[in-house]
Amino acid sequence: MEKLEEFRKLGLSDKTLKALSKKGYETPTPIQALTIPALLNGEKDIIGQAQTGTGKTAAFSLPILERFESSKSIQAIVLAPTRELALQVAEEMNSLASGKKIRITPVYGGQSIEFQIKQLKKGTDIIVGTPGRVMDLMDRKLIKLDNLKYFILDEADEMLNMGFVEDVEKILESTNEDKRMLFFSATMPNEIMKIAKKHMKDYEVLAVKTRELTTDLTDQIYFEVHERDKFEALCRIIDLTRDFYGIVFCRTKNDVNDVVGKLNDRGYDAEGLHGDISQNYREVTLKRFKARKINVLVATDVAARGIDVNDLSHVINYAIPQEAESYVHRIGRTGRAGKEGTAITFITPQEYRRLLQIQKIVKTEIRKERIPGVKDVIQAKKFRLMEELQQILADGNFDNFKSLAKELLAGEDPVDIVAALLKNSYEDELDENSYNEINAAPLEKTGKVRLFVALGRKNDMTPKKLVELVNRKTRIDERKLKNVEVYDNFSFMSVPFREAEEIIEAFKQDKRGKKPLIEKAKAKDKKEK
Structure with missing residues (x-):
């Protein structure tokens, strides 16, 4: 249990720690470290930004299971965009609920609705489902969400991409106001933030750093x-x-x-x-x-x-x-x-x-x-072949083949016999002619970008001064700044597009009016000369 000390510090009980130990958990992921104490101890709704595979399911499941109290109504719902994710979340929650009598029911399209109806009639504590099937079962009065403690939206951006936003809105409208809400998403599109602002009360954003997102x-x-x-x-x-x-x-x-x-x-x-x-x-x-x-x-x-x-x-x-x-x-x-x-x-x-x-x-x-x-590929294959042979020799389980080996070797050079066997089994794999040639594909790194600069002669700007300004800010070699043209109110220059990205980023915060000081030239900018 010492390995789970970091989980204990997040506020989880010994019973929950035992379930984590059985599953091989050792330390919390970044999103778990942020979300678990916020759900256990705080009162705010949560927007969690973390990608698939960072432990999101345990991040919201553990606090829900930790605070679980038996009730006749559905206490939590987790909406997922696909049946696969719904099943995975339900399975994970069940395994984390080890030792607790919690009924978790997955509902999704593609499986017999009659079977799911039968499960729901037995009673359930937590629903994990896809929006379409959840709405269908709500219409049949088999899912009632008027006494929820938790509403979880998993993979919110995928819900948006798959066109489920309206369904999510309709489901939310049927829920009670005094619930905790948590939205998880790898990215935070405006449409998702609009739903959050409309339905959440006081909320906080818990975001894993970009480095951890990738x-x-x-x-x-x-x-x-x-x-x-x-x-x-x-x-x-x-x-x-x-x-x-x-x-x-x-x-x-x-x-x-x-x-x-x-x-x-x-x-x-x-x-x-x-x-x-x-x-x-x-x-x-x-x-x-x-x-x-x-x-x-x-x-x-x-x-x-x-x-x-x-x-x-x-x-x-x-x-x-x-x-x-x-x-x-x-x-x-x-x-x-x-x-x-x-x-x-x-x-x-x-x-x-x-x-x-x-x-x-x-x-x-x-x-x-x-x-x-x-040559690299064939060398790797040869190396693996030798490793496999060494392993077979070490295991020693090849007595059935010894008599055949002696027959093959009788009166023949052992090297010739092994070479013939290799040719028979690996000729294509170890033949360079089995591979097609790949020609070099130099990328278009030399393409030029025309930049618009919101400074001109009226700002005491000259081609030399403009080049020096960019060089001071970015340290880009002045020789890469070409075709510098200075007019009364603005200027232009051409640069390779890798350097163009650097220049635009460096001057992003510098504004002249509402426009950035330097940006990619538009067609109308070029006409304004």
Whole structure:
């Protein structure tokens, strides 16, 4: 129990600590350390900002279970965007409630509503469900939320993305006012904040720092690669990695089908998930993936919602996401359970600017790495083969093959026999010709951005003075500041777009009127010359 001392300091009882000990918990995650004491000891509603995989379920479950008192009415409801997440939350809450007689009922679409009705008629203390099914059961008068102690909204931004905001609003309107509310979200869009301000009383925002939002346990790298070479690069990553176990994110369902087909043709164990996949097939696929019957899952962002796997070795952004928030959601699936994970993003020559934007918003370094060479991959395979043979020799469980081995070796050179066996079993895998060539894909880092500067001759500005001003503020090499044009009220300059981002960020707080002192030139700005 000494390992759980930090949990004890948050205000949890010995009974709860025992349940945590059984599950292998040792220290609270950052969001748990913020949320548990706030829910146990405070009175304010809470907006918690933390991504998937940071221990949010335990963060809200432990205080609810700690303060639980038997009642004839539903005491808490947890709304989740997907059936998978609803089931995971219900299972986690049940395991944390070890030793307490608490009835937790998951309700969601895709399962027989009659079965769920039967469960509800037996009585329940906590509902965990998706908005649509919860509303359906409310309409049938089987779920009454007029005596709640807690209202939890999990993955609030995903609720928004999936179009559930109106449903959440309707459910909230049927609840009692004197309840505690908690919204969890990886990002905080305006629409979510509007709901919070409308329905919450006095609330506080508990946010995990950006560094923790993207997880310190995720190594983030990118490869420069042409679109046509992405699949070859993916195969090399899988081949180079010992025990690869990851999700490959594609932009469209056609891309998913294409990548899965190619992977299967090459002998990899891969399956795909996208919006047109049936619910039954989705469940079977996820079950096989979690059991490691398949080690590569290819998915679109929408299809991957609600997937919670704790020990992925890799997340591969086969296509760079459109939004930084999606990037955060994707890579948060690695680096859990204390294991370091790797997030790899494929960047085509035209996508470098988007990579810079994501780095700026997420405030993290995504470093460039070289795509593994064919020789590197084959060397890794040879090394693993030798390791496996050493393990078999150490185990000694190969007596049944000794007589055949003696027959094979009779009158033959042992080296020739081993070489022939290797050729028979590994010829394709260890042959450099089995791999396609990957050509260099230099990114468009030299593109120029035209900047508008809200200073001109009337401000005693000259081209030389303007260059010196930017250099003092940013330390950017003056030789990179080109085509400086100074007019009466404003000026222009051209700079490489990596440096342009630095300049805009450096001058963001400097205003001239309502506009920043320096910003990207718009078409109308250029006409105003």
